[in-house]
Amino acid sequence: MILFHSEKIAHYEICVILPSGYDSTKQYRTIYMHDGGDTAIQCVNYIDHLIISGQIEPLIIIGIEPNDRHDDYTPWAAPSLSPHTPMFGGQAEAYLHTVVTRIKPYIDAHYATNPAPSHTAISGCSFGGLVSIFASYYYPDVFHQYISLSASFWYEDVLRFIQGEQVKRQESTYVKPTVNRENHQLCLYVGELEGIYKDTVQVHMVDYTMKAHHEFIKEGYLEPNLLFEIKCALAYLRPDFIELRSINFL
Template identity: 65%
Template structure:
């Protein structure tokens, strides 16, 4: 796989092109937060899956955050750590840059299929959180979502998902009505995430399951929303990476050859 680095609107962007990349073709593209950390840990295996035609060839775009506590959070709230700055709540600005600056640059300079049906967004933890908001703010840009251990414990998030008006720092937020007919989402959480925490993170698993129920109410079909857990899953890349692979198999596997079989 070929690795390239770009600087786009002050963000470092890591672009990974599939083996045998052909500039005359059009590839599916996955935009990933945190520089694409879940994919980075499994790049050789992803390459193997593409070469052996178990999944479609894909372009991976890993965006390195400038300040993830601001970039990936939907509204301002207090930090979970004492004597630390508030979480900045600038997800709307970050996603605007991703959609209107980074994605157009990638589509112009690389052989992407820019259609929503061929465009995904993926992230872990806060990266999963901001990916959820991408599905609300830009549902006509991204049709596929890989949400790994998203921070559903975030202050006010569950009420937002349940349709309540959330007001923070003088601004109000309410979940829009989204047509989920063409959306596909892979959702994952480890069953022991947050169990040793005293903060809101202790609700990680419980709130993820409640979020799944709310997403189902939005109109996802049973075939377009896959929710998985792992009985020993902790909140780290050791579990994020294999479940990213599972998401790739589910979304882009060769169903004729049975490559989506997880057993």
């Protein structure tokens, strides 16, 4: 049976998901997930099935609930996309510093993890996918696996940054560091229809993701270690059951 533990670390609510048969004498892979680990929680029974059936190895999932995802997951301050709403705060660097220096050490000290970067992943959707990409630049020696789903590459100046241009915001300058990608793995996904009916810069979701993917190839990811998928989500309908779900992420 999968076990759920709640923790409060450095002012963040944390959900720790332990695999069936958790053994404190072993060392497990870990995956740090933004937005409280919602994407894992929604399919936790399937993850349990994959582990029990031997299709994936047991792992520990750490879901981190943001204090404010518009601040925690954005790399620099930028105007909001909607009028009369707060601007984006641009605190990703501070958030990732807390993950690496406060949350991860606590998890490694209190749970049976393998703390090596080769056994440590970070994952998220939309803004969570974006901040996972920035984790690969800021902490490439802490995480070696990255999962970025529908990442917000539309965010102001992000694509320019990934393409190697200097980004100047207020009194700060941001320059993409050179990272050795030899041991890194990246899973990149975007839906083929994402953003097409938006009347904001989000209309470029697919195009910007494709351009980012091209830059990741240039950064030196080995071909087997860079998975990029563009797919259309299909609706499966039964006569006696129709479920419509809307997840309102940026």
